[in-house]
Amino acid sequence: MATATAPLGGGRASGVDTAILEAARDIVARDGIGALSMRAVAERVGVSATAIYHYFDGKQALVDRVVQTGFLRFRAYLEEASAEHPRGSFERLAALGEAYVRFALENREYFRVIFGTHNGHPKVLEDMPDISGFDLLRECLCDGMASGALRPHPNPDLVAIYLWSIVHGLVTLELACELDAPPPTDCPRSALPGTAVDIFRAFAPFVGHGLRAPEPARATEVRTEP
Amino acid sequence: MATATAPLGGGRASGVDTAILEAARDIVARDGIGALSMRAVAERVGVSATAIYHYFDGKQALVDRVVQTGFLRFRAYLEEASAEHPRGSFERLAALGEAYVRFALENREYFRVIFGTHNGHPKVLEDMPDISGFDLLRECLCDGMASGALRPHPNPDLVAIYLWSIVHGLVTLELACELDAPPPTDCPRSALPGTAVDIFRAFAPFVGHGLRAPEPARATEVRTEP
DNA sequence: GACGTTACCTTAACAGCGTTAAACTAACCG
DNA sequence: CGGTTAGTTTAACGCTGTTAAGGTAACGTC
Numbered sequence: 001m002a003t004a005t006a007p008l009g010g011g012r013a014s015g016v017d018t019a020i021l022e023a024a025r026d027i028v029a030r031d032g033i034g035a036l037s038m039r040a041v042a043e044r045v046g047v048s049a050t051a052i053y054h055y056f057d058g059k060q061a062l063v064d065r066v067v068q069t070g071f072l073r074f075r076a077y078l079e080e081a082s083a084e085h086p087r088g089s090f091e092r093l094a095a096l097g098e099a100y101v102r103f104a105l106e107n108r109e110y111f112r113v114i115f116g117t118h119n120g121h122p123k124v125l126e127d128m129p130d131i132s133g134f135d136l137l138r139e140c141l142c143d144g145m146a147s148g149a150l151r152p153h154p155n156p157d158l159v160a161i162y163l164w165s166i167v168h169g170l171v172t173l174e175l176a177c178e179l180d181a182p183p184p185t186d187c188p189r190s191a192l193p194g195t196a197v198d199i200f201r202a203f204a205p206f207v208g209h210g211l212r213a214p215e216p217a218r219a220t221e222v223r224t225e226p
Numbered sequence: 227m228a229t230a231t232a233p234l235g236g237g238r239a240s241g242v243d244t245a246i247l248e249a250a251r252d253i254v255a256r257d258g259i260g261a262l263s264m265r266a267v268a269e270r271v272g273v274s275a276t277a278i279y280h281y282f283d284g285k286q287a288l289v290d291r292v293v294q295t296g297f298l299r300f301r302a303y304l305e306e307a308s309a310e311h312p313r314g315s316f317e318r319l320a321a322l323g324e325a326y327v328r329f330a331l332e333n334r335e336y337f338r339v340i341f342g343t344h345n346g347h348p349k350v351l352e353d354m355p356d357i358s359g360f361d362l363l364r365e366c367l368c369d370g371m372a373s374g375a376l377r378p379h380p381n382p383d384l385v386a387i388y389l390w391s392i393v394h395g396l397v398t399l400e401l402a403c404e405l406d407a408p409p410p411t412d413c414p415r416s417a418l419p420g421t422a423v424d425i426f427r428a429f430a431p432f433v434g435h436g437l438r439a440p441e442p443a444r445a446t447e448v449r450t451e452p
Numbered sequence: 453g454a455c456g457t458t459a460c461c462t463t464a465a466c467a468g469c470g471t472t473a474a475a476c477t478a479a480c481c482g
Numbered sequence: 483c484g485g486t487t488a489g490t491t492t493a494a495c496g497c498t499g500t501t502a503a504g505g506t507a508a509c510g511t512c
Contacts, residue, residue, distance in 0.1 A: 207438075
């Protein structure tokens, strides 16, 4: 039983359910999902482990709620950042992306859990239409096309996924491979900008104008064996 | 002890170590990392669980080896796909990216494990200079700039990370959110191409020519409250 | 051929995990 | 006052990774 959206029954608001949720969130944010155990949460709250089952339908449900609150905070963070720039501007789009990267960097373990779900989104999220912030991006994008800052495209969702992929990929790679770590000495590579945010900023011209050379220059090819 | 690169001691090549590794790989590929337990691997091989400790330094070391072989297969897959197009061509770059997406889609659980490592790359990978295929991308890119297909850039690594982010982000989002799943009815969005590979193909013009409108058109802005 | 060493594998056990069952307390409702 | 129910506990089950101790069989050496 117990979905624990509110203090449940009559009105005896004890606050234990929110205490459990906050304890779980803290553990995840601090030490990662691997450190989250029912007993650890229970000890933090000051109850026995089985008491949690009175408020949540097991560990997965608890994690789902952590993910849900994470998405809400994430979305609010994005919304706030993009609001600082005028609608329809390229800068607003860039601010949205930069906030995405910043949030992930400032909440590494938390972000991992939010987007690390294995079998699709948790059930909790299926109810609400859009909690991930995709609509923010979509809106930003359509405004940009309407204002003339962006080349119009018949399928804005496709463009939105393109942009989402860029920031999400950068962040995921950073979290998995630590891009900004000092490269090994035997692997000489030109220096990258410091943090993932710096890298993201450096992406702007690529996103804006693409990578391809102007048309007339495409004549020669490198003639070596493939 | 035992790092298990070869049958260890004198020469009694029993092949148990590779059997363990393959069993672990199979379990991960079929049912995901969550289904991987020492006892499950042992049962599959036909030994007791503790026998594994004679070949691997614990579960993490076993997983690391699975990841390592995964990277090798991944890299070979990418290499084969890109080899089908001439060096320096934009098509070669596109084929590399498409292979990236295809591999992830055809080896979902496997890919998750490969790039799902939490604390940086596993120790096994730190020895070898580049196993991830980043050098393939980098080479492809430099060839493209040399041939004139791509606009030259002083920092090819930055461009490489940009492209890597795009494919990796697309794949990660697909694995986490199932992008190509039928959208909920209450969330009207323009139809996306079917699979993640289709989506990737549709990205090509964005990568090539960017999203920004030609310069002179950037005058008006959408005048609404932010 | 006997001896000591070592590779290889086993069973038993420990601490921790998520989860269930049963029991208990305390507050509420009629 | 009696009954219901929220809230919590202890005990236990089956699972996990891992360690300890012990055994067996093949090897190199004298």
